[in-house]
Each structure stands twice: as structure tokens, then as C-alpha cells.
Amino acid sequence: MSEVTMEAPPMPTEEALEIFKGMIFGKQSFERFSKNEREAISRAINLLEKQIPKDPVVVRDGWWLKMKCPACGRVIEYGIKLTKNYCRDCGQALKVGD
Numbered sequence: 001m002s003e004v005t006m007e008a009p010p011m012p013t014e015e016a017l018e019i020f021k022g023m024i025f026g027k028q029s030f031e032r033f034s035k036n037e038r039e040a041i042s043r044a045i046n047l048l049e050k051q052i053p054k055d056p057v058v059v060r061d062g063w064w065l066k067m068k069c070p071a072c073g074r075v076i077e078y079g080i081k082l083t084k085n086y087c088r089d090c091g092q093a094l095k096v097g098d
């Protein structure tokens with residue numbers, strides 16, 4: 001008889017983020033973690049947040065439409081349709097239009 005193995009689905013990025021935020025923003029954060037540990041956790045939070053795709057900020061510039069990164073504000077592309085799925089400057093994941 002073969003054993004049925006239930007493989008856990010990969011943890012969604014949002015869930016990992018909530019766990020890290022709970023660690024660092026929790027009541028006992030200052031007792032539980034050193035300054036360096038809190039620094040490491042907050043860096044991980046920043047990186048994970050950039051993995052969640054966000055809509056670009058669309059700005060009109062005369063006849064043109066500019067697509068700006070919602071994280072760093074850099075212009076990613078001109079036009080009405082975003083084709084790049086991340087910001088080359090800061091690594092923010094972007095929602096690509098279809």
C-alpha cells in the first residue's frame with residue numbers, strides 16, 4: 001500500500017510577511033531580539049514586500065503617460081501598457097497589464 005504524502009503548499013509571501021511583522025512589531029520584540037536581529041528582520045520585511053506585485057503609479061506628462069515605480073518613484077516606462085514586471089532600480093515587483 002502506498003503512502004499518501006500531503007505536501008504543504010508553499011507559504012504565500014503575504015503570510016511570511018505577517019510572521020516577520022509579528023516578530024518585530026510584537027510587544028516583546030525589544031526583549032526577544034537584539035538590535036542586529038531586529039535590523040535583519042526589518043531588511044527581510046523590506047525585501048518580501050518588494051516581491052508582492054504592485055500597480056505602477058500612472059502620471060500624465062503632456063501627451064505621454066508615465067508609469068512610475070510605487071516604491072521608489074522612478075519612471076519605469078512610457079505609454080499605456082506596462083511590460084516590465086519589476087523595477088530595475090529597487091526591485092519592486094510590478095503588476096503587468098494584460
Ligand SMILES: [Zn+2]
Nearest residue numbers: 069072087090
Ligand atoms: Zn523602484
